[in-house]
Amino acid sequence: MKTSKIHGVGSTQLANHWGGDAGALASPMMIIFIEMTCMSITDHLLEPDQITVGYRFNINHLAPTPPEWKVRVDAELIDIEGRMMTYRIEVHDAAGKIADGTHTRFIVSNTRFHERMQGRIAAAGVLENAPTQAAAA
Template sequence: MELPEFSPGLSARVELTVTDADTAQAVGSGDVPVLGTPRVLALAEAATVAATARLIPGGITTVGVRAEIAHLAPTPVGRQVYALATLAKVDGRKLYFEVVVREGETLVAEVRVERAVLDRQRFIEKALSIEKAIGR
């Protein structure tokens, strides 16, 4: 598998208008009607995927393998947030991203995401073979 050329500084931004479906109540991470931490993480990961998307050749993908999140401020329904992911480091097949999530100038979250570059088909086959081995 030939790895794409990823360079630190690669970045992408994705936006989300918070809906009822994005709240902690809806995603089961709490009982308050504000942007839930799992949705913050999903938004951060979406930004990392967007950052690499145009450089990924067919048959190659990235998967999230580790994340660290600091959810710092609540965001009510109806507000718009954005995640800006920046590739901080490349180590072989590992990509290390720093992501900031903001509502305007307010820092909502800081997220570190580690992704692995891999062969998409082999990954799917491995997942299916594990499923078979455990009898599903």
């Protein structure tokens, strides 16, 4: 299974928008494009309470993409092992290939995922209000 998706590179996708100096497509934004493309291949096939979450990224960002250009993400599902799905990735702009690599997504229960997140929020609130060692001494 494979697909290609086109994504626009606007000012909010540039590295200098996020604190860098490069006025080109930021790597984290490219990874979001990759995730969206991979999800479009398989997420519609999942059970109603299942979602996928990003698990592993092995992406080589090879060349800069200027603002206002479009990028095409090509993704192909190449392996399923249990609940892990791995995709081969290539990203191209008008001048050629800008990235390649693999991305692995993990199938989880949507309900359990959000329960776990709420548990982490609750635990952080307890820790946030706990006295520090310096205050206790």
